[in-house]
Amino acid sequence: MEIDITKLMLHRPPMLLVDKVLEVDGDFARTSFEIKHDNIFLDKNNVLKRSAQIEIMAQALAASNAFDSKQKNKPTQKGFLVMLKNITFFADTKCGDILECHINIVDFIAQTHIAQGKLFNQNGTLLCEGEIRIYCFD
Numbered sequence: 120m121e122i123d124i125t126k127l128m129l130h131r132p133p134m135l136l137v138d139k140v141l142e143v144d145g146d147f148a149r150t151s152f153e154i155k156h157d158n159i160f161l162d163k164n165n166v167l168k169r170s171a172q173i174e175i176m177a178q179a180l181a182a183s184n185a186f187d188s189k190q191k192n193k194p195t196q197k198g199f200l201v202m203l204k205n206i207t208f209f210a211d212t213k214c215g216d217i218l219e220c221h222i223n224i225v226d227f228i229a230q231t232h233i234a235q236g237k238l239f240n241q242n243g244t245l246l247c248e249g250e251i252r253i254y255c256f257d
Contacts, residue, residue: 124140124182126189127140127189127195129195129197133157133159135178136152136160136171136175137151137152137178137179137182137220138150138153139152140182140183140186143187146225147221147224148179148180148182148183148186148221149220149221149222150220151217151218152175152220153215153216153217153218154167154212154213154214154216160174161213165214166212167212167213169211172212172238173200173203173206173247173249173251175218176222176234176236179222180251181253184232184253196255196256197255197257198254198256200251200252200253201252201253202250202251202252203249203251203252204250205249206248206249207248208246208247210245210246211246212240212246216240217241218239219239219241220238220239221236221237222234222235222236223236230256231252231253232252232253233250234251235248235249235250236248236249
């Protein structure tokens with residue numbers, strides 16, 4: 120199931136770091152993102168800055184929340200990243216790579232989604248993982 124991301128997200132290029140929502144199944148979601156040559160988070164060696172890997176996970180969570188809201192005919196909530204926990208980086212990624220993010224929502228406390236995220240490249244190599252928390256509001 121592919122969903123037009125621009126119908127779900129408030130972000131717009133160059134800050135939009137999700138191209139497609141590939142799957143949403145309950146508390147699990149998968150998104151993809153292709154790193155193009157004009158990405159503002161590429162360094163001089165065409166390597167994506169690691170801070171962008173975290174933002175990709177946060178936007179994947181936002182996209183899954185927006186999809187869920189749309190399915191329930193509710194307005195999409197706004198939100199912002201409020202906490203990172205146990206973020207581990209395993210590898211870098213570069214221009215031309217297609218990334219896939221897996222998000223598992225583990226809790227929702229005081230308007231805050233708590234999720235475990237994992238980011239992979241097109242070869243299935245785990246790039247980073249960790250817990251992200253997004254505060255949501257109307």
